[in-house]
Amino acid sequence: MPMIMRTAMLGGVAMMLASLPAQAATMKVVIDKLVFTPAEISLAVGDTIEWVNRDVMEHTATVEGGFDVRIPAKKSASIVVKEAGTLDYYCRYHPNMRGRIVARAK
Amino acid sequence: MSVRISTIFAAFCLLSPAAFAQDAPSDPQIAHIAYTAGVIDIEAANLAVKMSKNEDVVAFAKDMLRDHEAVNKQALDLVAKLKVTPEDNATSQSLTQAAAKERDALAKLDGAAFDKAYVENEIAYHKQVNGALETLLIPSAQNAELKDLLQTGLKLFQGHQQHAEHVATMLE
Numbered sequence: 001m002p003m004i005m006r007t008a009m010l011g012g013v014a015m016m017l018a019s020l021p022a023q024a025a026t027m028k029v030v031i032d033k034l035v036f037t038p039a040e041i042s043l044a045v046g047d048t049i050e051w052v053n054r055d056v057m058e059h060t061a062t063v064e065g066g067f068d069v070r071i072p073a074k075k076s077a078s079i080v081v082k083e084a085g086t087l088d089y090y091c092r093y094h095p096n097m098r099g100r101i102v103a104r105a106k
Numbered sequence: 107m108s109v110r111i112s113t114i115f116a117a118f119c120l121l122s123p124a125a126f127a128q129d130a131p132s133d134p135q136i137a138h139i140a141y142t143a144g145v146i147d148i149e150a151a152n153l154a155v156k157m158s159k160n161e162d163v164v165a166f167a168k169d170m171l172r173d174h175e176a177v178n179k180q181a182l183d184l185v186a187k188l189k190v191t192p193e194d195n196a197t198s199q200s201l202t203q204a205a206a207k208e209r210d211a212l213a214k215l216d217g218a219a220f221d222k223a224y225v226e227n228e229i230a231y232h233k234q235v236n237g238a239l240e241t242l243l244i245p246s247a248q249n250a251e252l253k254d255l256l257q258t259g260l261k262l263f264q265g266h267q268q269h270a271e272h273v274a275t276m277l278e
Contacts, residue, residue: 033257033258033261034258034261034262034265035261056176056177056179056180057172057173057176057177057262058172058173073176091265092269093169093173093265093269094261094262094264094265094266094268094269095265095268095269095272096261096264096265096268097265
């Protein structure tokens with residue numbers, strides 16, 4: 001394929017991608033045996049984080065001076081990410097459980 | 107040092123690797139010890155809910171109740187599934203006796219003195235249980251599912267120890 005044609009096609013694909021509306025995504029963090037997995041997630045402002053608690057005990061996802069989400073045993077809970085930045089969170093009941101959220105601007 | 111720390115320590119000394127060098131606890135004994143350790147913390151928490159007027163201490167005690175009841179139920183479900191009958195043993199008995207003595211000592215206190223003693227004992231108790239889990243109970247467990255539950259129990263107890271340490275700083 002001539003180089004110019006290939007470039008044109010790639011350009012077309014790039015334009016199509018660029019024209020798609022930005023869709024808010026949902027990222028799942030599973031809690032199993034007192035561990036957040038994945039321990040670190042990267043997402044964009046406007047995306048949702050859903051914690052799925054497989055343990056028989058309640059947990060929280062808590063940011064010092066920030067959000068405090070209760071995740072009952074065998075249930076899920078979610079929040080929408082409002083601001084860009086890196087947030088370290090932990091479980092208030094079991095502070096040895098830790099996770100990190102890296103949120104980029106939309 | 108409070109009665110509980112010293113007597114619980116003595117009880118766990120029965121669990122020292124040396125004492126079990128030739129005679130490691132069996133799975134039915136391990137299941138009984140782990141369950142007993144949970145029951146002891148539930149009973150201490152019940153006392154704290156009744157005695158304490160401090161919001162943070164009562165909230166912590168209720169967390170202990172909720173978690174240990176849930177995990178002990180999980181443990182009972184597992185032993186039923188494995189058809190293992192937990193077997194009473196000298197370690198479980200001395201743990202129970204030591205804990206009863208400690209509860210009597212705690213019950214004689216009130217107010218800030220009670221809160222401080224309860225939380226300090228929670229830190230010490232969880233530390234002792236963690237030590238026993240790490241050095242003896244987990245390595246001795248034969249059944250993979252029992253070992254796995256004990257490993258989860260260790261993470262839970264480590265979490266409680268940190269939680270208790272945090273509550274202790276709030277009482278200062």
